[in-house]
Amino acid sequence: xxxxxxxxxxxxxxxxxxxxxxxxxxxxxxxxxxxxxxxxxxxxxxxxxxxxxxxxxxxxxxxxxxxxxxxxxxxxxxxxxxxxxxxxxxxxxxxxxxxxxxxxxxxxxxxxxxxxxxxxxxxxxxxxxxxxxxxxxxxxxxxxxxxxxxxxxxxxxxxxxxxxxxxxxxxxxxxxxxxxxxxxxxxxxxxxxxxxxxxxxxxxxxxxxxxxxxxxxxxxxxxxxxxxxxxxxxxxxxxxxxxxxxxxxxxxxxxxxxxxxxxxxxxxxxxxxxxxxxxxxxxxxxxxxxxxxxxxxxxxxxxxxxxxxxxxxxxxxxxxxxxxxxxxxxxxxxxxxxxxxxxxxxxxxxxxxxxxxxxxxxxxxxxxxxxxxxxxxxxxxxxxxxxxxxxxxxxxxxxxxxxxxxxxxxxxxxxxxxxxxxxxxxxxxxxxx
Ligand code: HEC
Numbered sequence: 001x002x003x004x005x006x007x008x009x010x011x012x013x014x015x016x017x018x019x020x021x022x023x024x025x026x027x028x029x030x031x032x033x034x035x036x037x038x039x040x041x042x043x044x045x046x047x048x049x050x051x052x053x054x055x056x057x058x059x060x061x062x063x064x065x066x067x068x069x070x071x072x073x074x075x076x077x078x079x080x081x082x083x084x085x086x087x088x089x090x091x092x093x094x095x096x097x098x099x100x101x102x103x104x105x106x107x108x109x110x111x112x113x114x115x116x117x118x119x120x121x122x123x124x125x126x127x128x129x130x131x132x133x134x135x136x137x138x139x140x141x142x143x144x145x146x147x148x149x150x151x152x153x154x155x156x157x158x159x160x161x162x163x164x165x166x167x168x169x170x171x172x173x174x175x176x177x178x179x180x181x182x183x184x185x186x187x188x189x190x191x192x193x194x195x196x197x198x199x200x201x202x203x204x205x206x207x208x209x210x211x212x213x214x215x216x217x218x219x220x221x222x223x224x225x226x227x228x229x230x231x232x233x234x235x236x237x238x239x240x241x242x243x244x245x246x247x248x249x250x251x252x253x254x255x256x257x258x259x260x261x262x263x264x265x266x267x268x269x270x271x272x273x274x275x276x277x278x279x280x281x282x283x284x285x286x287x288x289x290x291x292x293x294x295x296x297x298x299x300x301x302x303x304x305x306x307x308x309x310x311x312x313x314x315x316x317x318x319x320x321x322x323x324x325x326x327x328x329x330x331x332x333x334x335x336x337x338x339x340x341x342x343x344x345x346x347x348x349x350x351x352x353x354x355x356x357x358x359x360x361x362x363x364x365x366x367x368x369x370x371x372x373x374x375x376x377x378x379x380x381x382x383x384x385x386x387x388x389x390x391x392x393x394x395x396x397x398x399x400x401x402x403x404x405x406x407x408x409x410x411x412x413x414x415x416x417x418x419x420x421x422x423x424x425x426x427x428x429x430x431x432x433x
Contacts, residue, residue, distance in 0.1 A: 034113040035121020036065045042127050043106055044068060047085050050237025055185050057236040059267035065120050076114040079107050085237070086380045093369035095387035100237065137178040137240035140278035142167070144257055145182075149272040150213045152186065152263035161217035163195070163207045164257040168281070173248025173288070176280030177232025178240020183275075185268035188236065188379060190261055192277050193221045194229040197254035204256075218350075218420050220293075221258040230291040230428060231257065232277065233346065235382045240278065244343050244389070246286035247432050250333070264379070287432035290333050291383075293348065294322070295400065295426045300416050307352065307414040307423055312407040316425055319361055319399035323392060326433070338433045339393040345370040346383035346428040347400075352414060353378065354405040358427045363395030371427075376403075383428060400427045 034040070044052075044062050052062035062068050068075065078084040079102055087101040102110075113119075144164045152158040181187030195203045206215045206222050220228060231249050234240065243249075261275050296318035299305035307314045326334035334340070347356045353376035360368040371384060392398065402425035406414055414423050 033116050033119055034109060035119045035125065036068060036113070037121040037123050038125035039109055039121075040068060040113050041065075043102075043109070047100060047102060047106075050239075051085075057181075057184055057186075057188060057264070057267070069118050069120070072114045072118045076111050079110050082107075086377070088373045088375070088377065088380055088382070089384055090372040090374050093372040097385040097387055098238070098241070137176045137278060137280060138242050139176065139280045140178065141281040143180070143276050143278045144259075145276035146213070146259065146261075146274050148213045149182070149274045150261075151272045152265065152270050154263075155265045155270075157188075157265075158263045159216065159218045160214045160261050160263065161203075161206070161221050162214035162259045162261065163203050164259055164277075166251060166253070166255045166257055168251065169253050170283070171253065172251050173282040173285045174231050174243070174251060174279045175248035175282050175285065176240065176242040177234070178278045179232075179234025179238075180276045180278060181234075181236070182273040183268075183271055184236065186263050186265060186271065186273060187275055188262040188264035189381070190234040190259060190275060190277065192231045192233070193258040193260065194231050194249070194251060195221075195256040195258050196229070197252055200254070200256050203258050217260055218418055220418050220424075221260055222418075228293065230293070231279065232291070233383050234277070235380065238382075241385065242280060243289060243430065244432075247289040247343075248282050248285040249291060250288050288333060289343075289430055289432045290330055291344075291428060291430045292330070293426040293428045294329075294398065295424070296320075299425065303415055305416045305423070305425070307404050307406050309411040309413050310407055312405050313354070314404045314406060315401065317399065317401040319397040321395060321397050323394040323396070334433050337394060339391055340431045340433055342370070342386070342390045342392065342429045342431045344383050344385040344430040346381065347371055347373055347376075347402075348381060348424055348426040348428065349376055349378070349402050349404070350420070350423045351378045352404040352406050352423055354403045356400075356402045356425070358401075359399050360390060360392060361397040361399050363393075363397075367399070383430070385430075398427070400425060 048062050051058040052060065054061045060071065062071065085100045089096065146162045150160060179190035203222055210216065259275065259277060299316065305316055322329065323339060324336050327336045345358055347358060349356055355374050355376050357372045358370040360370065362368060368390060370390065404423060416422060416424060
């Protein structure tokens with residue numbers, strides 16, 4: 001019986017392959033051994049090149065056959081485990097632009113090349129035009145740099161905020177953003193916050209109180225909590241991005257930009273860095289956009305978001321219908337009741353975060369996933385632009401859910417705060433009305 005069954009399954013498999021061959025437009029590639037130049041180099045350039053270059057944030061370059069061959073065991077293990085390239089969102093949530101992750105076929109290709117011995121092949125097989133990641137900032141109208149160089153002193157991580165002057169004398173709209181790390185080997189991420197004219201003094205006081213350039217900051221740019229607006233964020237490997245056509249973030253004359261730079265010294269020594277950001281500017285836009293963090297305001301009060309010591313999965317979830325409240329929470333940029341279009345989402349927790357999720361609870365029933373980070377890594381937080389924007393009308397609820405693991409020995413009770421010892425649970429969206 002077992003043999004018969006085995007035979008039967010084999011026959012079905014053969015039939016399926018035969019059918020598949022006839023129906024498919026592109027036949028399966030012939031089983032020739034894979035080579036570095038033909039199969040691996042283009043993939044590594046596209047998917048690893050932003051970071052694994054000489055002087056990049058990754059600890060070793062992957063720019064030629066010798067370098068890739070020497071690391072092939074670790075490469076196979078890290079791509080199969082989907083640790084590399086760093087790409088946090090779960091694959092079944094929604095589709096994003098500039099998706100850096102590898103497809104199952106690409107992972108299989110890399111594994112096969114390693115298993116077959118890692119042949120070099122012939123350099124003429126390598127595509128002459130290097131494949132680069134899609135996207136990028138199309139126009140840098142203004143570049144704002146840190147006022148003076150800074151050399152981090154804390155290892156491995158230091159978070160520092162710098163206050164940059166905004167030179168424009170009329171209202172402008174930021175329609176694209178890119179971070180330009182001064183020293184790519186130590187700059188792990190950059191977030192640019194907007195200090196509106198009436199907030200500038202608060203940030204300036206923080207800067208003035210710290211004798212060195214800028215001031216220490218961690219969860220956000222200071223004490224203003226969730227009213228703070230972002231103008232953009234950058235992680236290694238990104239060439240920046242244009243915001244959706246016809247949209248932009250409004251910046252009034254007299255504003256300042258607060259740049260948070262996360263320095264990481266795990267693969268390079270401290271050195272002086274002058275990071276800058278470039279923005280694309282418009283004098284008018286069809287739709288004013290905002291990018292600002294959202295959370296449950298009551299979590300920020302005393303011990304409302306207590307994460308008790310010793311617990312391995314502490315969960316907080318909050319959902320709210322923001323459409324009727326828009327004017328209040330955007331300080332008048334949006335009006336109440338008008339539907340919003342959401343173009344991107346980012347999640348923010350600190351180092352105890354274990355997984356997090358943002359979704360829309362539709363008033364018609366069901367949920368629409370925006371972002372699901374099943375293995376939270378504080379080092380790789382970013383903002384993810386949807387392939388298709390999502391619209392919320394009154395009655396739809398935006399939900400944010402965060403989980404923390406506070407079970408390490410010597411754990412302490414943790415609460416909401418901006419410090420390294422505290423936690424937060426915020427969602428950031430780029431949206432228009
Ligand atoms: C966005 C930047 C970035 C991209 C893109 C990237 N890496 Fe990495 N890689 C890093 C950093 C940084 C480290 C050091 C460990 C860490 O911080 O996670 C690393 C570590 C590694 C390691 C060592 C892992 C270990 O077990 O210590 C391997 C292997 C690796 N990368 C392979 C790749 C391959 C292959 C690709 C492309 C398919 C890739 N990486 C894409 C940034 C990147």
